[in-house]
Amino acid sequence: MPVAISGSDSPQHRIFAMLDVDGDGAITRTEYLARVDRVASAMGRDPHHPVVAASRAAHEVVFQDMDADHNGRVTFEEYRTWVGHDAFERSCRPALGSLFDIADTDADGLLNRDEFTRLRTAAGNAATDADAAFDALDADRDGLVDRDAYLTGIRDFVTTGSSPMAAAYGAR
Template identity: 50%
Template sequence: MDQAAAQRLLFAMLDADGDGVVSSDEYMARTRNVALATGRKEDDSLVVTARTLGERAWASMDADGDGGMTFDEYAAWAGAEAFDTVCAPVLGALFDLADTDQDGSLDASEFTALRTALNNPATNAEAAFEALDTDGDGRINRDDYIASIRAYVTGESSSMGTALYSRPLEDNPAQ
């Protein structure tokens, strides 16, 4: 999949209400949703870290400060540099929230909880877990997870990214 197609699918996932604009509330709901899915309280240090990194990410994405990001704004912003400097830290913090036993990896249920909280359908999350769990040990580590998403958003091959984002979002019960 090329980078532009990947960006469209990622933007659709971020645009939870489907109105063509990702709002600050939609973006910041990611941290709240993962915290709720994992039973963490708002003052949990991992939630605070994820929220702070999410706020920094949003400030970078919403360059004109109008509280909304269109696809064109997202496409102009997104890329390898933005991923490495802005997205990877946020994704890592959200991964840490989902890592309920704090062992540095996610099992299938933790991964599915994380990805459904981020607006991916459960069936996509399950398929993505299987695609990333290449050694079959039932665990996904943080570095492999982030590297797979980076590959997808930069237009490289990522079987996990394809599984997460390539199916219709209508399957998502949260929408």
């Protein structure tokens, strides 16, 4: 059952704060696209690898979608309005999936704990939070998290605030 989301501790505030890297109250295009390069670098990926290029393109789509007035800055109001609609399935899923693919160096659709932690810390999570999220997502304890479980976990956190991925954002 969805829970009411409000206040400065909401999933939207947590995610916005993570994306607004310099904390100036807006996510710039540069800040948003730099996520891709941080993850690629953390995973030792060549910046010209096709999965990195695909991720940059997917993030560009999300940014244009979020930036309602097209001024190159996404304010919290723009973000909140955008995320409240069907944005996750339309554009977030491809972008988040593309970051997963950068981290999934053997392309089997699964991340081990080390890959997952490097992905999440490059994306802005504390390492301890990433570790807790991995435990919550790895329900069968085989030491691997699959792509669908990961993306569904983030969607549930974004839309309901209740998810195994909540730990990744420091929310428990």
